[in-house]
Amino acid sequence: MQQPLVEKVQQQQHQVSITRSARFRRMWAKNGSLFLMALPGLLLLFVFSYLPMFGIIIAFKDYRAAQGLFDSAWVGLKNFEFLFGTQDAWRVTFNTLFLNSLFIVTSTTGAIFLALMLNEVRERSKIMTNFYQSALLLPHFISYVIVGYFVFAFLNTDNGLVNHTLAGFGVEQISWYSSPQYWPTILTSVNLWKHVGFNSIIYLSGILAINPEYFEAAKIDGASKWKQITRITIPLIFPLVIITTLLAIGRIFYADFGLFYQVTRDNGLLYPTTDVLDTYVYRALRVNGDVGMSAAAGLYQALIGFILVVGANWIVRRVDSDKALF
Amino acid sequence: MSNDAKDSKSKNFNRRRFIKLAAQAAVAIPAGSVLLAACGDSTATPAQSTTAAAPAATTAAAAPAATTAASATTAAGATTAAASATTAASATTAPAAATAAANLPPVELTYTYRGTPPKELALIQEELNKLTKAKINATVKLVPIDPGSFDQKVKLAFAAGEKMDVIFTAPWANDYYQNVSQGNLLPIDDLLNKFAPKTYASMTPASWNAARVNGKIYAVLNQQIWVKPWGVNLRKDLVDKYKLDLASLNKFEDLEPFMTQVKNGESIPAIYSNDQGDGSVFRPEYYGYDSLLDTILVGVKGDDKDLKIINMAETPGYKAAAELSRKWYQAGFYPKDAPPTSDGVANFKAGKSALFLHIAKPGGELEAKVKFGYDFVAKSFTKPLLTTAGTTATMNGISRTTSNPERSMMFLELLNTDKEVYNLICKGIEGKHWVWVDKASEVIGFAPGVTAQTSGYNPNTDWMFGNQFNAYYLDKAQVGNWDVTAKLNRESTPSLALGFAANTEKIKTEVAQVSALVKQYSLALQGGRQDPATGLPEFLGKMKDAGMEKIIAEIQTQINAWKKANG
Numbered sequence: 001m002q003q004p005l006v007e008k009v010q011q012q013q014h015q016v017s018i019t020r021s022a023r024f025r026r027m028w029a030k031n032g033s034l035f036l037m038a039l040p041g042l043l044l045l046f047v048f049s050y051l052p053m054f055g056i057i058i059a060f061k062d063y064r065a066a067q068g069l070f071d072s073a074w075v076g077l078k079n080f081e082f083l084f085g086t087q088d089a090w091r092v093t094f095n096t097l098f099l100n101s102l103f104i105v106t107s108t109t110g111a112i113f114l115a116l117m118l119n120e121v122r123e124r125s126k127i128m129t130n131f132y133q134s135a136l137l138l139p140h141f142i143s144y145v146i147v148g149y150f151v152f153a154f155l156n157t158d159n160g161l162v163n164h165t166l167a168g169f170g171v172e173q174i175s176w177y178s179s180p181q182y183w184p185t186i187l188t189s190v191n192l193w194k195h196v197g198f199n200s201i202i203y204l205s206g207i208l209a210i211n212p213e214y215f216e217a218a219k220i221d222g223a224s225k226w227k228q229i230t231r232i233t234i235p236l237i238f239p240l241v242i243i244t245t246l247l248a249i250g251r252i253f254y255a256d257f258g259l260f261y262q263v264t265r266d267n268g269l270l271y272p273t274t275d276v277l278d279t280y281v282y283r284a285l286r287v288n289g290d291v292g293m294s295a296a297a298g299l300y301q302a303l304i305g306f307i308l309v310v311g312a313n314w315i316v317r318r319v320d321s322d323k324a325l326f
Numbered sequence: 327m328s329n330d331a332k333d334s335k336s337k338n339f340n341r342r343r344f345i346k347l348a349a350q351a352a353v354a355i356p357a358g359s360v361l362l363a364a365c366g367d368s369t370a371t372p373a374q375s376t377t378a379a380a381p382a383a384t385t386a387a388a389a390p391a392a393t394t395a396a397s398a399t400t401a402a403g404a405t406t407a408a409a410s411a412t413t414a415a416s417a418t419t420a421p422a423a424a425t426a427a428a429n430l431p432p433v434e435l436t437y438t439y440r441g442t443p444p445k446e447l448a449l450i451q452e453e454l455n456k457l458t459k460a461k462i463n464a465t466v467k468l469v470p471i472d473p474g475s476f477d478q479k480v481k482l483a484f485a486a487g488e489k490m491d492v493i494f495t496a497p498w499a500n501d502y503y504q505n506v507s508q509g510n511l512l513p514i515d516d517l518l519n520k521f522a523p524k525t526y527a528s529m530t531p532a533s534w535n536a537a538r539v540n541g542k543i544y545a546v547l548n549q550q551i552w553v554k555p556w557g558v559n560l561r562k563d564l565v566d567k568y569k570l571d572l573a574s575l576n577k578f579e580d581l582e583p584f585m586t587q588v589k590n591g592e593s594i595p596a597i598y599s600n601d602q603g604d605g606s607v608f609r610p611e612y613y614g615y616d617s618l619l620d621t622i623l624v625g626v627k628g629d630d631k632d633l634k635i636i637n638m639a640e641t642p643g644y645k646a647a648a649e650l651s652r653k654w655y656q657a658g659f660y661p662k663d664a665p666p667t668s669d670g671v672a673n674f675k676a677g678k679s680a681l682f683l684h685i686a687k688p689g690g691e692l693e694a695k696v697k698f699g700y701d702f703v704a705k706s707f708t709k710p711l712l713t714t715a716g717t718t719a720t721m722n723g724i725s726r727t728t729s730n731p732e733r734s735m736m737f738l739e740l741l742n743t744d745k746e747v748y749n750l751i752c753k754g755i756e757g758k759h760w761v762w763v764d765k766a767s768e769v770i771g772f773a774p775g776v777t778a779q780t781s782g783y784n785p786n787t788d789w790m791f792g793n794q795f796n797a798y799y800l801d802k803a804q805v806g807n808w809d810v811t812a813k814l815n816r817e818s819t820p821s822l823a824l825g826f827a828a829n830t831e832k833i834k835t836e837v838a839q840v841s842a843l844v845k846q847y848s849l850a851l852q853g854g855r856q857d858p859a860t861g862l863p864e865f866l867g868k869m870k871d872a873g874m875e876k877i878i879a880e881i882q883t884q885i886n887a888w889k890k891a892n893g
Contacts, residue, residue, distance in 0.1 A: 035873070052533045052544060064508050064509065067509075078835070081835040082835040082838040082839055085835055085839050085872065085873065086839050086871050087835075087870070088839075088842065088843070088868065088872075089839070089873060152663075156662075156663050157662035157663050158661070158662045158663070175662065177663045178850075178855055178856070265599070265663075266601065267850075268845060268846040268847060268848075268849050268856075269850050269855060269856060270849040271846050274844075280842060282591075282840065283841070283842045283845050283846075284838035284841060284842040285838060286841075290834055291485075293834065293835075293838060325669070326671070
């Protein structure tokens, strides 16, 4: 106990820092390049997802550029009122949820189906698989502005392809752009066409990761193709399906603005079935351009998305805790 | 001391370190954002302080709590501003402006406006700076912003406190009233008197009243056609072909025989229409309404002494217009699906339309020819009504973030009174973009080898930059049009609500809701695509749910107060 206390503490700290830095160095030598590779992504995440979080307070303020973020007056929940004030506001909430659920179901089942088929083709012809994949992926890269024109070429009343065909069969022509009842189907088809290829590639990679020995064993036991798919492939890619679905549910309250605005040509007559939260907010706020109200709409979407993801994950965990995301 | 203890110590240490780090982060991040916010403010602060210091202007907005640093810049800014203000004041009084210009310290200004950046902008700017350097010792950077993103970019620039000086503003683009209520524009009454006396004198006090918000002027009115003589512009080739007598046209219904002929003879829908509402028959001024809030159909009858605010969708005029459009739609006078604007124009150019329903103004045929590529004849159906919205349709204001309000106003004076400066920015450079056809009556034409399409500078938006009555004529036939237009403005019937502008600050929620409805129903109803028998009652019912009554009551209170204050 001759040693002064201060010195002792310093010594310990020194030791600690040695072990810490040594551990850090070892860890860095092992994973350093991975960290560096992750760095740009982490920075982006920080700058675009974490920094703007402070902006949430704008949703509760009467934001004035001249007064700045902190000096603008607090207005409580007033900015949210326009989202709930009218029947239409509820209708857009319903449309958003309904159409997006439809999209999730169709594009997931469609993508799994395609992935299974691509997997079968792959065993026979590598070239054809590549061709199908590219062809399926292509729509994913076409802008909705252009897709909107494609759809218009099909559906326009005067000389659209569909109406021409209908006329050819002697069926009465339909004024598509003033008949809202058809649009959930049309939008679902467009969405499916555009996204199914991309999603199927995710599932195909999941299928490729399955150990081939399972299939060999099944073949030896005399399992048919169908049995192999239902008993091996689908159960094994199911965790992947759950993850992608949970992610999709997280975004269920964000409608694809391009799809709902461009493809419907922002047509008032179609709003009963095609008006979604994003288009409604755009239309309502284009006039007064109120920053606070836009922020309120964004916060509302994020909050519902958050609740739905946590809720869906909770359900998954109740059913099978291994498959839950967190 | 065992290893365990050491471990637990190092663990403790880690935890402590973690808390420390977290605390640092918690302090540093808000501090960082405060710093950022402060940076944003600092660009604005000198502007505000110069305004406050200069005897010319009144305070723009309550200055934020000044730190020591800020007050230092305020003091410095104040002296220079005061000095420049006195020299500037003497400059306007001195007869030889050019010599006075040299006494002014050189400044750089920006002019932000709505337009697609042209190819040869740099040349124009160079030429412009020669003029402005000599006249007011300032260089001006022209900042045209594409129409599609103009509003958004300007909004962001204001929000970021970016330096801007002169800026285009109107109720329909870079919203004037919103800018005023948010403190984005400087009040300019005193600046106008001191630095732009000629511009101020060129318009009647009644006109200036239209630009006032709560008694103050925030932007310089561009003189152009202020009334809206709604009517029709018809393709001359088809008018000649079907021997249409323009004198027989006195209301929209009179167009029917001609449109039927066009439908049968040319197999095209006669009316140019698009999904933005062009082709609509319902025009408030045609029915005698002063449209106070276009986007939510709130107006007042132009000759109503009681100034009773009405929902224009409830008026018989609106219903009649919707029914007429429906009838025309079913008769095939409109395209079945309303195309986007660009497609509509392309269709017209390709000869797939015969007329467009718009204002018939002096010289409008020529503008239409540039846009659609045909010769036009025009006929107005509307008794001109002078409204606030018509008068304030295009203006130029001075941004809160300006570095020099006095010089900005002097530049505005040049734009509105100096033909050389104004026509340079409207038409380009003499000899390169245009040549004199008849100098005595100020008619110009494209320079040899240059056309409207190939010209490197042809904005075709005189109304944006200043007093359009100073613009050179593009055609001999146009000579005298500006006088006719000025006369039309002068002799129009002023709406009894002229000078009143509604403030939607307290009814934002309701306005958002109703404007969403108007976009949904009004375009379809007034384009004939929806049957008014079922659509109109539905529309009105939903408007009621969305709070239309509250909007009307609020605007009524405002206009009553305005009436009281203005006798």
